[in-house]
């Protein structure tokens with residue numbers, strides 16, 4: 001089976017307990033939860049049985065250990081996660097607005113995650129990789145962008161493929177050079193996985209079809225547009241497919257896009273029909289939002305298939 005690799009931020013997430021809670025005054029928090037978009041992605045891919053490994057960096061602390069233990073338990077290759085003494089693992093503190101907005105306080109660049117590099121362990125992992133997935137949030141510094149671009153080059157040199165989720169977080173988008181890095185990655189992408197308005201960041205068109213056509217002409221193999229509770233749509237040069245989301249009670253939206261993407265890419269790599277890959281991805285995204293914590297809603301393939309069968313029986 002094809003091996004999937006990603007590189008980027010490993011974090012713990014600590015969240016406000018109540019909706020509408022602010023960080024401008026003390027309040028109850030829950031966590032730490034293992035997190036970081038590429039870590040969630042690799043964890044979900046591994047849980048579905050895809051060989052998957054992560055290039056990352058944590059501190060020599062409990063937050064780092066929590067992440068490594070979780071990824072290992074899910075079956076991911078953790079050989080290229082560097083552990084740095086004297087640096088703390090990255091963190092994300094999250095509040096939830098009453099209007100469903102989320103606000104983050106990130107400590108990534110100045111944490112152990114900022115020490116991300118293409119070391120021997122990373123090169124070894126890439127020497128067996130068939131596909132690389134890039135998260136826009138992982139282009140948080142020049143150094144991290146260099147790692148992502150080197151990973152793309154290594155996998156492409158072996159005849160492999162690239163997927164890309166812009167995963168824009170306003171709070172990170174301000175990093176200098178990020179825009180250029182996003183465009184650079186997109187130009188090398190096979191499978192593009194934007195969510196909502198992210199589609200329009202990379203196109204001059206004002207409507208979905210126009211933006212999709214423009215992007216497909218630039219050489220992408222397919223575009224999978226994530227639409228939250230409404231599900232997702234798939235586009236390639238021949239086919240268009242829309243699929244509604246599964247009906248679930250949303251407890252915590254963070255991580256849905258990463259779990260969705262991991263499932264779609266894993267099944268795309270297996271040569272599944274787009275509709276089948278989209279169904280598994282929709283199910284993984286839906287399951288992800290049913291649990292508090294971005295990696296708590298990761299399920300193994302048998303459980304995901306059981307969820308789909310049950311949803312079908314109730315439809």
Ligand code: ATP
Pocket residue numbers: 167194195196225226227228229230231232245246247248249250253254255256257258260281282283284285286287289
């Ligand atoms: P993230 O916050 O992880 O970056 P995202 O914005 O990239 O998320 P979303 O569109 O929010 O991605 O969610 C990804 C997928 O997860 C959706 O396309 C859908 O399949 C599923 N999903 C998300 N929210 C829900 C929901 N409330 N009910 C059912 N499915 C959902």
Ligand code: MG
Pocket residue numbers: 165167168195257258
């Ligand atoms: Mg996302």
